[in-house]
Amino acid sequence: xxxxxQDPGPFNVPEGATVAFxxxxxxxxxxxxxxxxxxxxxxxxxxxxxxxxxxxDGRFTAQLNRASQYISLLIRDSKLSDSATYLCVVxxxxxxxxxxxxxxxxxxxxx
Amino acid sequence: xxxxxQTPKFQVLKTGQSMTLQCAQDMNHExxxxxxxxxxxxxxxxxxxxxxxxxxxGEVPNGYNxxxxxxxxxxxxxxxxxxxxxxxxxxxxxxPGHSGGNTEAFFGQGTRLTVV
Numbered sequence: 001x002x003x004x005x006q007d008p009g010p011f012n013v014p015e016g017a018t019v020a021f022x023x024x025x026x027x028x029x030x031x032x033x034x035x036x037x038x039x040x041x042x043x044x045x046x047x048x049x050x051x052x053x054x055x056x057d058g059r060f061t062a063q064l065n066r067a068s069q070y071i072s073l074l075i076r077d078s079k080l081s082d083s084a085t086y087l088c089v090v091x092x093x094x095x096x097x098x099x100x101x102x103x104x105x106x107x108x109x110x111x
Numbered sequence: 112x113x114x115x116x117q118t119p120k121f122q123v124l125k126t127g128q129s130m131t132l133q134c135a136q137d138m139n140h141e142x143x144x145x146x147x148x149x150x151x152x153x154x155x156x157x158x159x160x161x162x163x164x165x166x167x168x169g170e171v172p173n174g175y176n177x178x179x180x181x182x183x184x185x186x187x188x189x190x191x192x193x194x195x196x197x198x199x200x201x202x203x204x205x206x207p208g209h210s211g212g213n214t215e216a217f218f219g220q221g222t223r224l225t226v227v
Contacts, residue, residue, distance in 0.1 A: 034215060043201055043218035044154070087153065089216075091205075097142040097161035098169070099203070099216055103153035 003027060006088050006102035014110055017078045021105045023071040023088030032091040033064055035073045037084045038104065044087055047073075078109045113137050117202050117219030124192040124226045132187040132222050134202030142205045143185040144169070144216070145177065147198040154201065160185055192226045199223050 006023045013019050025033075033050035048055065050062040050071050061074040071088055088102035118133045136143065141162050146154040146169075156169030160179040174196060176188040185204075189196060203216040 032214075041199075041221075043220050044216075045218070046215040049215065091216075097144075097205075097207075098156065098159055098167075099144060099205070100156070101146070101154040 001026060002102075003100045004088055004090050004102040007105050008103075009105040009107070011105065011107045012110060013078055013107070015078055015080060017109070018074065018076045019078060019107060020075075021073045021086055021088075021107075023073075023102055025069050025071070025088075025090045025100075027090065027100075028069060030090045033071050034089040034091070035060075035062055035071075036087040036089055036101075038087055039084050044101075047086070075107075078107075080109050080111065083107055083109050115202055115204055115217050115219040117200075117222050119222060120220065121223050122225070124189070124224065126192060126194060126226060128189075128192050130189055130192065132189075132200055132202075132224075134185045134187065134219060135183050136185075136202075136204040136217070137183065138204060138206075138217065139182060140204035140206050140217075141182070142207070142216075143179065144203045145175070145185070145187045146201045146203065147171065147196075148201060148221075149198050157187065157200075189224075194226045197224060197226045 035047040036044040037047045038044040050064045054063045059076045063072045085104040085106045087104045091099045115136045144159040145157040158177040160166045200222045202219040205216040206214045
């Protein structure tokens with residue numbers, strides 16, 4: 001079983017749709033959680049950190065459930081520019097400095 | 112604002128050749144990592160370092176060596192290139208955060224390596 005597993009996707013949605021991505025992790029000692037966005041052939045860039053209390057940044061909401069070892073990302077009112085691959089990242093715990101990435105979920109938003 | 116700088120951006124090697132991918136960061140980050148990303152797949156950790164003089168293996172370390180003589184630099188050496196090492200390589204750096212976690216990672220722009 002992979003340390004970090006994401007919805008395989010791809011997700012193809014119309015503009016304006018709401019879409020949710022899920023991610024589970026196996027290392028209960030993990031301390032930090034992030035969602036990254038990766039555009040085609042580019043480096044990953046931080047989208048948002050994920051906190052136990054949940055956090056929101058505009059149309060994006062991230063949630064963490066430590067008991068279930070589950071992370072989610074919700075995108076509301078999808079835009080064409082949201083088309084990208086979204087990577088779930090888990091860090092820290094017993095191996096400080098080590099980051100583990102999910103395989104990513106590809107989102108395509110269509111007009 | 113350089114951030115993380117990787118060189119070269121593109122490289123073609125012949126099977127059996129060796130080379131070093133360079134990575135430098137100017138943010139005084141303690142943690143640095145190397146990943147490879149194959150088409151349609153996620154990032155796989157090759158090696159990482161939690162500070163100068165300290166390195167450890169990741170998920171796919173075979174065929175690669177690293178060293179961390181300074182905080183700023185973390186070169187990745189391919190000992191004898193093989194076609195299976197054709198990939199995009201990303202270097203990243205970050206800092207320790209609170210309670211054993213760490214802060215966001217900043218990535219270099221990647222090195223696209225082809226081994227023929």
